[in-house]
Amino acid sequence: MSETTSRKFTLLPMLGHTKGKRSAVTCALKCDNACAGDVCNTSSNSYFRDIASATMSRRAALGFGAAGALAVVLGSAVTSTEPAVAGGPGLAPAAKEGFAKSKLTFTPIAPVDAAVDAMTVPEGFTWQPVIRWGDPIFKGAPDFDLDNQTAKAQEQQFGYNNDYTDILEIPGTKGRRAVLFANHEYTNESIMFPASMPAEQKRAVGAAAHGLTVVELERKNKNKPWTYVQGAPLNRRFLNNTVYELTGPAAGSDLVKTFDDDKGRFIKGTLGNCAGGTTPWGTILSGEENFNGYFRSPGTSAEDKRYGLTDKATARNWEADDPRFDTRDARYTNEANRFGYIVEVDPFDPTSTPKKHSSLGRFKHEGANVIVAESGHVVAYSGDDERFDYLYKFVSAGKYKEGDRKHNMTLLSAGNLYVAKFTGNSPVAEIDGKGTVPADGSFDGTGVWLPLVVDGESAVEGMSVEEVLVYTRIAADKVGPTKMDRAEDVEPSLHTGKVYVACTNNSDRGKVGKEGATEINPRNENRDGHIVEITETGDQTSTAFTWNLLMVCGDPSQGDVTYFSGFPVDKVSPISCPDNLAFDSVGNLWISTDGAPAGIGKADGLFKVTLEGAGRGKVEQFLAVPNEGETCGPIIHDDERTVFVSVQHPGEDGSFEDQHSFFPDYVKKGATPARGQARAPRPSVVQVFRG
Numbered sequence: 001m002s003e004t005t006s007r008k009f010t011l012l013p014m015l016g017h018t019k020g021k022r023s024a025v026t027c028a029l030k031c032d033n034a035c036a037g038d039v040c041n042t043s044s045n046s047y048f049r050d051i052a053s054a055t056m057s058r059r060a061a062l063g064f065g066a067a068g069a070l071a072v073v074l075g076s077a078v079t080s081t082e083p084a085v086a087g088g089p090g091l092a093p094a095a096k097e098g099f100a101k102s103k104l105t106f107t108p109i110a111p112v113d114a115a116v117d118a119m120t121v122p123e124g125f126t127w128q129p130v131i132r133w134g135d136p137i138f139k140g141a142p143d144f145d146l147d148n149q150t151a152k153a154q155e156q157q158f159g160y161n162n163d164y165t166d167i168l169e170i171p172g173t174k175g176r177r178a179v180l181f182a183n184h185e186y187t188n189e190s191i192m193f194p195a196s197m198p199a200e201q202k203r204a205v206g207a208a209a210h211g212l213t214v215v216e217l218e219r220k221n222k223n224k225p226w227t228y229v230q231g232a233p234l235n236r237r238f239l240n241n242t243v244y245e246l247t248g249p250a251a252g253s254d255l256v257k258t259f260d261d262d263k264g265r266f267i268k269g270t271l272g273n274c275a276g277g278t279t280p281w282g283t284i285l286s287g288e289e290n291f292n293g294y295f296r297s298p299g300t301s302a303e304d305k306r307y308g309l310t311d312k313a314t315a316r317n318w319e320a321d322d323p324r325f326d327t328r329d330a331r332y333t334n335e336a337n338r339f340g341y342i343v344e345v346d347p348f349d350p351t352s353t354p355k356k357h358s359s360l361g362r363f364k365h366e367g368a369n370v371i372v373a374e375s376g377h378v379v380a381y382s383g384d385d386e387r388f389d390y391l392y393k394f395v396s397a398g399k400y401k402e403g404d405r406k407h408n409m410t411l412l413s414a415g416n417l418y419v420a421k422f423t424g425n426s427p428v429a430e431i432d433g434k435g436t437v438p439a440d441g442s443f444d445g446t447g448v449w450l451p452l453v454v455d456g457e458s459a460v461e462g463m464s465v466e467e468v469l470v471y472t473r474i475a476a477d478k479v480g481p482t483k484m485d486r487a488e489d490v491e492p493s494l495h496t497g498k499v500y501v502a503c504t505n506n507s508d509r510g511k512v513g514k515e516g517a518t519e520i521n522p523r524n525e526n527r528d529g530h531i532v533e534i535t536e537t538g539d540q541t542s543t544a545f546t547w548n549l550l551m552v553c554g555d556p557s558q559g560d561v562t563y564f565s566g567f568p569v570d571k572v573s574p575i576s577c578p579d580n581l582a583f584d585s586v587g588n589l590w591i592s593t594d595g596a597p598a599g600i601g602k603a604d605g606l607f608k609v610t611l612e613g614a615g616r617g618k619v620e621q622f623l624a625v626p627n628e629g630e631t632c633g634p635i636i637h638d639d640e641r642t643v644f645v646s647v648q649h650p651g652e653d654g655s656f657e658d659q660h661s662f663f664p665d666y667v668k669k670g671a672t673p674a675r676g677q678a679r680a681p682r683p684s685v686v687q688v689f690r691g
Contacts, residue, residue: 032293043477104638112624114597139231154208159184164276165633183273212238240269250358259331275367281408287365291339361472373540383487418449424519433517433524444548565617573621592631
């Protein structure tokens with residue numbers, strides 16, 4: 001066995017233990033084999049079930065944030081379905097005008113086998129990349145060269161494994177110019193580089209392929225596809241040496257000081273960036289998720305264990321080149337405490353310093369999405385993407401000011417932080433662990449937001465504000481919230497204020513010694529996931545809510561017990577492992593999936609879900625991504641009959657010498673690629689449009 005092969009198997013403890021066609025490589029590189037290790041949350045708090053019938057009145061009024069000074073008309077999450085009270089400060093136009101039929105009509109595609117290496121779109125639609133891994137974004141940047149990538153070249157090119165994506169129109173350009181933001185979650189050096197490339201070079205190029213990208217787009221008119229503009233003035237790469245300002249109460253704390261930053265206020269780089277959100281004032285939020293996999297740590301403290309930090313060589317071995325990734329070094333004991341935050345970026349100012357907001361807490365943020373409450377306070381929702389971890393809400397101390405972008409960019413620096421506790425209203429005996437609907441016809445109940453930080457003071461006994469915000473998981477454990485099945489993307493509707501939570505899956509639920517099925521997480525060994533719908537009681541700043549499950553995912557044709565808000569299960573597109581969420585302009589929810597091959601055995605894809613009327617719960621598949629790929633960052637421009645997705649990790653299980661995908665260039669083995677093409681998969685942002 002070669003050294004390379006030996007290391008690969010050492011780093012793949014999930015090999016032979018994944019279900020369906022889930023890649024053990026993804027487990028290793030994306031989430032540091034989280035499912036192979038101990039569950040991080042070993043707290044004794046558990047779900048509280050109210051066996052009596054519990055009801056709470058619907059809110060009397062809903063009010064939401066205005067669209068923002070930059071007229072961010074091309075963002076992804078724009079509406080929901082039920083009419084909100086007229087006159088709210090930030091109602092989407094369709095909420096006032098009524099819910100018309102979407103211009104984006106399509107015939108749903110049939111499920112695609114997971115092994116198919118193709119981008120599948122509806123009849124009458126076509127697709128093409130907007131930008132691919134390695135595309136040069138600066139003037140004078142070298143063309144992509146698969147065989148000879150260098151760190152210097154990669155720093156000037158689009159990064160790898162783009163996840164959250166949004167497109168924001170540049171004001172005054174009449175829809176012909178925009179900026180695209182994408183984050184780069186992780187890398188897979190085995191398929192990126194030839195085996196002959198020196199390990200140090202692989203590490204350097206891989207590190208440069210992380211981070212974030214902003215790049216300008218242009219098009220002739222709204223009926224034409226976008227192309228990116230190399231050398232445009234707003235183009236920017238955020239790298240491991242980019243400096244971020246830490247904001248909020250944890251800034252300056254002894255918990256975040258290191259040898260390189262004895263003030264504890266400025267942090268180099270961002271890691272594990274997954275989903276995100278776009279603010280009403282036109283900045284981008286990105287969640288630092290699986291940051292723990294980049295650090296070698298003592299692994300003995302309660303804090304290390306709760307955050308999944310261990311004393312083992314990391315998958316990329318960055319600690320061999322940079323001591324700050326080895327927190328066993330006394331100089332960098334706190335380095336890992338400087339990651340796991342929500343990052344805010346101004347895509348319209350390439351000289352700006354991005355921020356990490358400690359007020360939103362430190363955990364494995366899938367992302368964060370913002371809405372402005374009727375009171376004017378900004379509210380951000382975020383899920384902790386770990387088995388048996390929690391759902392959070394932040395409420396700003398200050399209030400949104402229409403047109404005052406400078407002020408609004410301070411709102412995420414101070415405020416109250418809460419964690420969710422759900423209560424079901426069905427008897428325990430009716431939750432059978434299979435996903436069978438209770439006798440009352442739905443999974444539903446009430447909930448409360450438990451305080452962690454309120455008015456600048458800690459609400460957790462025995463912990464300071466700084467400790468709550470740096471060790472948020474531990475603080476949450478102490479107040480008894482509900483353990484969730486990997487709460488990933490959390491999207492509030494800008495029509496109704498309803499909040500949608502994608503719970504992707506949890507293979508450990510119900511196993512020996514671990515919490516079993518509950519009404520909010522109703523299946524043991526939850527393979528396929530579910531979607532939670534939350535209605536705040538009052539405006540978004542409320543500390544009480546009601547909830548129901550919009551769907552319990554799966555494939556009814558395979559015998560899965562599923563639920564789609566009462567819509568006939570034989571008339572839905574099968575769906576598994578919901579991940580990212582978005583809305584179109586008339587209130588439909590769109591879901592991208594991550595893990596369907598391990599669930600229903602089909603390719604991951606993008607799905608439209610009707611939320612109101614007789615069609616509530618109807619799922620229709622719009623597209624499927626190539627072999628071993630994941631669907632990320634959906635953007636729905638249904639008024640222009642266009643959809644965007646990020647295609648992440650196609651061909652994940654291959655090697656440089658044995659590629660499993662050739663997306664998006666599809667250059668055959670042995671063929672000579674044209675300029676800019678490659679004989680390997682290239683994660684890309686893709687646009688799908690009529691044509």
